[in-house]
Amino acid sequence: MQTVSLAKDKIKVLLLEGVHQSALDTFRDNGYHNIEYHKKALPDSELKERIADAHIVGIRSRSQLSDEVLEAAKKLITVGCFCIGTNQVNLAAASRRGIPVFNAPFSNTRSVAELVIAESIMLLRGIPEKNALAHRGGWLKSAEGSFEVRGKTLGIVGYGHIGTQVGVLAESLGLKVVFYDIENKLPLGNARQIGKLHELLAESDVVTLHVPETAQTKDMFGAAELAAMKAGSHLINASRGTVVVIEALAAALAGKHLAGAAIDVFPVEPEGNGEEFLSPLREFDNVILTPHIGGSTLEAQANIGGEVAAKLVKYSDNGSTLTAVNFPEASLPAHPGKCRLLHIHKNQPGVLARINDAFSKLGINIAAQYLQTSDEIGYVVIETDSAASQPALEALQQIPGTLRCRVLY
Ligand SMILES: NC(=O)c1ccc[n+]([C@@H]2O[C@H](COP(=O)([O-])OP(=O)(O)OC[C@H]3O[C@@H](n4cnc5c(N)ncnc54)[C@H](O)[C@@H]3O)[C@@H](O)[C@H]2O)c1
Numbered sequence: 406m407q408t409v410s411l412a413k414d415k416i417k418v419l420l421l422e423g424v425h426q427s428a429l430d431t432f433r434d435n436g437y438h439n440i441e442y443h444k445k446a447l448p449d450s451e452l453k454e455r456i457a458d459a460h461i462v463g464i465r466s467r468s469q470l471s472d473e474v475l476e477a478a479k480k481l482i483t484v485g486c487f488c489i490g491t492n493q494v495n496l497a498a499a500s501r502r503g504i505p506v507f508n509a510p511f512s513n514t515r516s517v518a519e520l521v522i523a524e525s526i527m528l529l530r531g532i533p534e535k536n537a538l539a540h541r542g543g544w545l546k547s548a549e550g551s552f553e554v555r556g557k558t559l560g561i562v563g564y565g566h567i568g569t570q571v572g573v574l575a576e577s578l579g580l581k582v583v584f585y586d587i588e589n590k591l592p593l594g595n596a597r598q599i600g601k602l603h604e605l606l607a608e609s610d611v612v613t614l615h616v617p618e619t620a621q622t623k624d625m626f627g628a629a630e631l632a633a634m635k636a637g638s639h640l641i642n643a644s645r646g647t648v649v650v651i652e653a654l655a656a657a658l659a660g661k662h663l664a665g666a667a668i669d670v671f672p673v674e675p676e677g678n679g680e681e682f683l684s685p686l687r688e689f690d691n692v693i694l695t696p697h698i699g700g701s702t703l704e705a706q707a708n709i710g711g712e713v714a715a716k717l718v719k720y721s722d723n724g725s726t727l728t729a730v731n732f733p734e735a736s737l738p739a740h741p742g743k744c745r746l747l748h749i750h751k752n753q754p755g756v757l758a759r760i761n762d763a764f765s766k767l768g769i770n771i772a773a774q775y776l777q778t779s780d781e782i783g784y785v786v787i788e789t790d791s792a793a794s795q796p797a798l799e800a801l802q803q804i805p806g807t808l809r810c811r812v813l814y
C-alpha cells in the first residue's frame with residue numbers, strides 16, 4: 406500500500422516524449438520544480454528505472470505503461486497521457502493500484518480533422534502519385550482519375566470528437582456526410598447515421614476512421630471491409646494502427662480496388678525519428694504516409710501540455726479526479742484551513758462505515774466528506790483539522806480494502 410504525504414519539492418514529475426513546454430510551465434507555475442524531462446519515449450528497462458521514484462508521469466502515445474512497468478512505479482500517484490488515446494496504459498492495472506489516468510480529450514481533435522480534410526482533397530485529385538512522379542522527374546498533366554470533393558460522399562467510422570468535426574468541415578466543402586458508430590449519435594448539419602458498416606462502405610467515396618483502439622476495433626478493417634468499399638474509393642486512417650489490417654490494405658491497393666489511401670498510424674511504428682519506417686505501403690505512390698502526426702501541430706501540443714499538466718497538478722494539490730479515464734470522478738472545491746485525506750479502496754461494502762467508525766473512535770471531526778465509486782474502485786475524500794491529519798491517515802491505512810491513502814494540507 407502506498408502512502409504519500411509530501412512537500413512539492415519531493416514530488417518527482419517524469420515527463421516523456423517531448424511533451425510541450427507549456428506542461429513544464431504549468432508544473433513550475435504551481436510549485437513543482439522536481440521535473441525530469443525526456444524528449445523521447447524510453448525503452449522498457451530504462452522506463453522501469455526512471456519511473457521507480459516518480460510520483461507523476463506524463464507520456465504521449467508511444468510509451469507503454471504495462472502492468473509490469475506500473476509494478477515498478479511504487480511511488481506513482483497519477484498518470485497523464487498528453488494525447489487522446491489511453492490504450493498505451495494498462496488502465497485496469499492502474500486502477501487496481503489506485504492510480505488515476507488523465508488525458509486531453511479535445512485539444513488535438515481539430516488538427517486531426519484538418520489533416521483528414523486536406524487528405525480527402527489530395528486523394529480525390531490523385532496528387533500523391535503526381536507528386537511522387539514529379540519528384541522522380543516525371544510530368545503527369547491529366548484530369549484522368551481527378552475529382553472535386555464537392556458532391557462526393559464521405560463515410561466517417563466513429564463519430565466522436567474528431568469524426569464530428571471532420572463531418573462539419575466536409576459539409577462546408579460540399580461533401581455529403583454519412584457516419585457509422587456503435588452508439589446513436591446526434592448528426593450535425595446534414596450528416597446521416599447508417600446502421601450497418603458495410604452499407605456505409607458501399608456508398609462512400611472516401612472512408613475515414615476515427616474509432617478508439619479497443620478489442621472490438623482491432624483488425625476492424627480487413628479484406629472483407631476493404632472489398633465492401635466502392636471500387637476506386639479511398640481509405641483514411643488517423644485513428645490507431647491496429648484498426649486496419651495493413652497487408653489486406655496493401656492487397657486492395659495492389660489489386661487497384663482502392664484508388665488510394667492516407668495512413669497516419671501503423672501496427673508497428675518506429676521507436677523514434679532515427680529508426681527506419683518499414684511498411685508494405687511504402688511501394689504505393691497513391692498512398693499518403695504520415696508518421697503519426699495527426700495531432701502534431703504546435704497549437705494542439707501547446708494546449709495539450711497546459712491541459713493535462715493542470716489536471717495532474719489539480720489531482721496532486723486538491724484530489725480532483727474530474728475527467729479521469731479509469732477512476733471515479735470527483736470534482737472537489739478548494740479546502741482552505743483544512744487538511745484533506747484521500748482514501749482509495751477496492752469498491753466493497755462497508756468501507757465508508759469502517760472509516761467513519763474509526764474516526765469516531767479517535768474523536769476526529771469530519772468537516773466534509775465525498776464518496777465516488779466505479780465498479781472496482783471507491784474514492785473517499787475527507788476533510789479534517791490539520792492537527793488530526795496524522796492519526797486520521799494512520800486509521801485510514803488500517804481499513805481493509807485500502808489501496809492507497811494520501812494527505813493534502
Ligand atoms: N493520428 C493521431 O495523431 C491521432 C490524434 C488524436 C486521436 N487519435 C485517435 O483517434 C481516436 C478517436 O478520437 P476521438 O477524439 O474522436 O474519440 P472519441 O472517443 O470522441 O470518438 C470515438 C467514437 O468512436 C465510436 N466507436 C467506438 N467503437 C466503435 C466501433 N467498434 N465501431 C464504430 N464506432 C465506434 C465511439 O462511440 C465514439 O463516437 C482516438 O481514440 C485516438 O486513438 C489519433
Ligand SMILES: O=C(O)[C@H](O)COP(=O)(O)O
Pocket residue numbers: 465466467487488489490491513697698700701
Ligand atoms: O492519441 C492521440 O492523441 C494521438 O495518437 C496523438 O498521439 P501523440 O501525442 O503521440 O502524437
